[in-house]
Amino acid sequence: MLGARAWLGSVLLLPRAGVGLAASRRGSSSRDKDRSATVSSSVPMPAGGKGSHPSSTPQRVPNRLIHEKSPYLLQHAYNPVDWYPWGQEAFDKARKENKPIFLSVGYSTCHWCHMMEEESFQNEEIGRLLSEDFVSVKVDREERPDVDKVYMTFVQATSSGGGWPMNVWLTPNLQPFVGGTYFPPEDGLTRVGFRTVLLRIREQWKQNKNTLLENSQRVTTALLARSEISMGDRQLPPSAATMNNRCFQQLDEGYDEEYGGFAEAPKFPTPVILSFLFSYWLSHRLTQDGSRAQQMALHTLKMMANGGIRDHVGQGFHRYSTDCQWHVPHFEKMLYDQAQLAVAYSQAFQISGDEFYSDVAKGILQYVARSLSHRSGGFYSAEDADSPPERGMRPKEGAYYVWTVKEVQQLLPEPVLGATEPLTSGQLLMKHYGLTEAGNISPSQDPKGELQGQNVLTVRYSLELTAARFGLDVEAVRTLLNTGLEKLFQARKHRPKPHLDSKMLAAWNGLMVSGYAVTGAVLGQDRLISYATNGAKFLKRHMFDVASGRLMRTCYTGSGGTVEHSSPPCWGFLEDYAFVVRGLLDLYEASQESAWLEWALRLQDTQDRLFWDSQGGGYFCSEAELGAGLPLRLKDDQDGAEPSANSVSAHNLLRLHGFTGHKDWMDKCVCLLTAFSERMRRVPVALPEMVRALSAQQQTLKQIVICGDRQAKDTKALVQCVHSVYIPNKVLILADGDPSSFLSRQLPFLSTLRRLEDQATAYVCENQACSMPITDPCELRKLLHP
Numbered sequence: 001m002l003g004a005r006a007w008l009g010s011v012l013l014l015p016r017a018g019v020g021l022a023a024s025r026r027g028s029s030s031r032d033k034d035r036s037a038t039v040s041s042s043v044p045m046p047a048g049g050k051g052s053h054p055s056s057t058p059q060r061v062p063n064r065l066i067h068e069k070s071p072y073l074l075q076h077a078y079n080p081v082d083w084y085p086w087g088q089e090a091f092d093k094a095r096k097e098n099k100p101i102f103l104s105v106g107y108s109t110c111h112w113c114h115m116m117e118e119e120s121f122q123n124e125e126i127g128r129l130l131s132e133d134f135v136s137v138k139v140d141r142e143e144r145p146d147v148d149k150v151y152m153t154f155v156q157a158t159s160s161g162g163g164w165p166m167n168v169w170l171t172p173n174l175q176p177f178v179g180g181t182y183f184p185p186e187d188g189l190t191r192v193g194f195r196t197v198l199l200r201i202r203e204q205w206k207q208n209k210n211t212l213l214e215n216s217q218r219v220t221t222a223l224l225a226r227s228e229i230s231m232g233d234r235q236l237p238p239s240a241a242t243m244n245n246r247c248f249q250q251l252d253e254g255y256d257e258e259y260g261g262f263a264e265a266p267k268f269p270t271p272v273i274l275s276f277l278f279s280y281w282l283s284h285r286l287t288q289d290g291s292r293a294q295q296m297a298l299h300t301l302k303m304m305a306n307g308g309i310r311d312h313v314g315q316g317f318h319r320y321s322t323d324c325q326w327h328v329p330h331f332e333k334m335l336y337d338q339a340q341l342a343v344a345y346s347q348a349f350q351i352s353g354d355e356f357y358s359d360v361a362k363g364i365l366q367y368v369a370r371s372l373s374h375r376s377g378g379f380y381s382a383e384d385a386d387s388p389p390e391r392g393m394r395p396k397e398g399a400y401y402v403w404t405v406k407e408v409q410q411l412l413p414e415p416v417l418g419a420t421e422p423l424t425s426g427q428l429l430m431k432h433y434g435l436t437e438a439g440n441i442s443p444s445q446d447p448k449g450e451l452q453g454q455n456v457l458t459v460r461y462s463l464e465l466t467a468a469r470f471g472l473d474v475e476a477v478r479t480l481l482n483t484g485l486e487k488l489f490q491a492r493k494h495r496p497k498p499h500l501d502s503k504m505l506a507a508w509n510g511l512m513v514s515g516y517a518v519t520g521a522v523l524g525q526d527r528l529i530s531y532a533t534n535g536a537k538f539l540k541r542h543m544f545d546v547a548s549g550r551l552m553r554t555c556y557t558g559s560g561g562t563v564e565h566s567s568p569p570c571w572g573f574l575e576d577y578a579f580v581v582r583g584l585l586d587l588y589e590a591s592q593e594s595a596w597l598e599w600a601l602r603l604q605d606t607q608d609r610l611f612w613d614s615q616g617g618g619y620f621c622s623e624a625e626l627g628a629g630l631p632l633r634l635k636d637d638q639d640g641a642e643p644s645a646n647s648v649s650a651h652n653l654l655r656l657h658g659f660t661g662h663k664d665w666m667d668k669c670v671c672l673l674t675a676f677s678e679r680m681r682r683v684p685v686a687l688p689e690m691v692r693a694l695s696a697q698q699q700t701l702k703q704i705v706i707c708g709d710r711q712a713k714d715t716k717a718l719v720q721c722v723h724s725v726y727i728p729n730k731v732l733i734l735a736d737g738d739p740s741s742f743l744s745r746q747l748p749f750l751s752t753l754r755r756l757e758d759q760a761t762a763y764v765c766e767n768q769a770c771s772m773p774i775t776d777p778c779e780l781r782k783l784l785h786p
Helices: 004-012 020-025 071-075 088-097 111-121 124-133 145-157 194-207 209-227 240-253 271-283 288-306 335-352 355-371 405-411 425-433 463-470 474-492 506-523 526-542 574-591 594-611 645-660 663-675 677-682 688-698 713-724 742-746 748-752 777-784
Strands: 101-106 135-140 166-170 176-180 554-557 702-707 730-735 761-766
Touching (some): 088 101, 101 111, 111 124, 176 194, 176 209, 240 271, 240 288, 240 688, 271 288, 288 335, 335 506, 405 425, 425 463, 506 526, 506 574, 594 742, 645 742, 663 677, 677 688, 730 742, 742 748
Parallel strands (some): 101 135, 702 730
Antiparallel strands (some): 166 176
């Protein structure tokens, strides 16, 4: 923290704004931890203040957000607030009229964003305050992650946390001076109301504006110094062995032995941590710590898959669990979670051979194909947590996903033959998934009483125990449960569905291309790889500007399923390039279609041109031009719900060096890792994906070359052998014998590798030396996984 209470104390000491009893069910939090909503500010704020309640008949005159494409902005298009989108028009108005800017940032499936919109932004009096005394700007954090990151840095540095909705007051020059998250509309016993905050800031802007401006400048200067990530005088990154061990020890200390995961409630899926543990196991598999890392990752994945955070009826995973048992989730479903968890479960199958994990991965992708896919191949962003229990009713969180005992009994009344006691299909399912008459959701997890008598399905017993309890065959129980879940799924289709955020983001589509490509390759399922191919084609057709070589950040679903863009287009950020390049590299290895590798190289060149810091090393999150006017230009330094784009870029650079031999990319990788040295040394557990990249850079990357025809059976057998083994630090190359091919031009040594007796032949190359030729998949497997 920057001593927020000290520097702000003389100007605006706001009482802490909380979410009261609802704190445990907040929509989202910026560091993957659920914190009470907070406010950072500057002068004494009086309590009290009662204003008008939101109008019972909402004003239907649209504001200017009606012309936007973002689903989140459109949710606010009928507020009685003179909203502006982020842009020069709003900034010019603030400067001309000498008014502070009220910036409100959220996203369309955020529960507490919905709450604040309903409670405050629909309130006529609050709307007048925002329109008359401030220039009010609404931002979709998924459209403008640069704006979100800059001001979240301020909120986190000057308070005890952060999250969404994020509300920040800025000077007309875009420097922040007060910030917070969710505010209730009126004051309570322990929390300040939004109306009071607005009145007090209005007063202080009139009376103490110069003090506010001075303090704002001081904090901005401090944030600039604090957020700098640079090589400095360092020439090389730290020791990978040291960082690996420290990262593992920090994870081991926070591990939940009983339920898996690495924190108390709330608990988030952490694919970057699981990926790190698998890599750590591979390099330490003969040690006790290595075995421990594998056990931690596999147990966490199993407990998550058995818990209520997984949608057992429709598949896919919810955003996070509100308890440490993975039981009651926050119900929104995000594309980036599905993408990364599909890869994590596929890797778990590679390592363990247990089809439990591959079944979960297939279920995730089945859900994405059904619910988050555009007909042209792109992938939607999210599904909301809230939906009406019945048509015409007020939306409630989780309504689409929960069940009463009565509902299940009515849907599954059939008797189960052969059981040792009278038993229906419904009773069997309720026993296995822990449903009770009173509901299995604790009142402490349901502060509003919306889920009383409802149940979240969570696996309470193994199939073997459930079968033994009723004297049934295990396979019979499996069939009965699957049949029951399918009937629940069909019944659920008749419920009002949660809101779909049909915005498509290049970054998350890149992650999803990886999810389908990796899972399809591991499981040997061409159908899954075809989804990845269609996703990549969508990106190239709808989210790539051929003339400039740049990616677009967003596109949207128009009427009739068409694809639309904002005007002017929202150009891509670092994460868009990094995640799409990763997706294309994964797709090349899954499909051996070199066109995807060629495009990845071109996008990496563009990324280097737009985002590389030639002085300090590493990549900025945004283009200099796009972020003009923002007080900070940041380099993301945390692997959280999504990996840091710099961490992913480090891996991409290593792989591209392996595919092409271009030394420049290896040099860039070393510079990047060196720039983040201090952050890794200080808190390696904050950057597990980068620590993994550091290990890969300091080890030897394997170039696995298959000489053969792409469609030939013997070639496919060798390729599938490679995909069946967990080898994170490798590139897979198909050499088809054509000296003019793209890869042959990049790696001249490929022309020296020959097929043995006209059969598809594998070579494993390291340090510019290749193994003896191998034609037998079993022999190749032994070499790859000794």
